[in-house]
Amino acid sequence: MSIDVRPPPSSSLTRVLIDGPAGKIETDINDPGGARVGIALIAHPNPLQGGTKDNKVVTTLAKAFFALGYVAARPNFRGVGGTAGEHDAGRGETEDLLAVSGYLKERYGELPIILAGFSFGSFVQTRVAKRLAPARIVLVGPAVNRFPAETVPADTLVIHGERDDVVPLTAVLDWARAQNLPVVVVPGGEHFFHGRLNLLSDIVLRYFAGQAPGIHRAT
Secondary structure, eight states: OEEEEOOOOGGGEEEEEEEETTEEEEEEEEOOOTTOOEEEEEEOOOGGGTOOTTOHHHHHHHHHHHHTTEEEEEEOOTTSTTOOSOOOTTHHHHHHHHHHHHHHHHHHOSOOEEEEEETHHHHHHHHHHTTSOOSEEEEESOOTTTSOOOOOOTTOEEEEETTOSSSOHHHHHHHHHTTTOOOEEETTOOTTOTTOHHHHHHHHHHHHHTSOSEEEEOO
């Protein structure tokens, strides 16, 4: 199987305002069209530290899932961009992601849904997963030392940087150990995966495409 990884074409992008508990939720959606295999709902890092739907890790995940044939949805959390409301430490953000997932299911049908998140977004997705039945969960740099992340299913993909100085790898291993949960460690990677975004993308692609031998990137 060969996967062509490139930025989603502008024609695939729709920006919508979805009704949520605190008002409108600004969401970017890249739709691959008729060959959709599922929906990937991707949550961004802490807005109090500048996190948005346009974070590079978030857009890297969106690009990978789009290449795999998923509808890739990136909402802004409360108080960010065009999203109404104020930061709610994960409580309201959980409700908002549930509202977005409901919209996506109504718009695209009962496709399998992947919950993906980065840092604070990973914490929120562990909460969402308790109330939704995702096909899979992807947690990148989960901020388990800063927020009380929930337990997750055994097939959850956890990716963490070896040299993360925001969320130490030891903290993630302690959280995962209690669940007998494997962690994929990116050698030399720090919290934002500078210089290692392609490797992060490849890990996701191989996990979901069954060790695809051919990954072709736009140059």
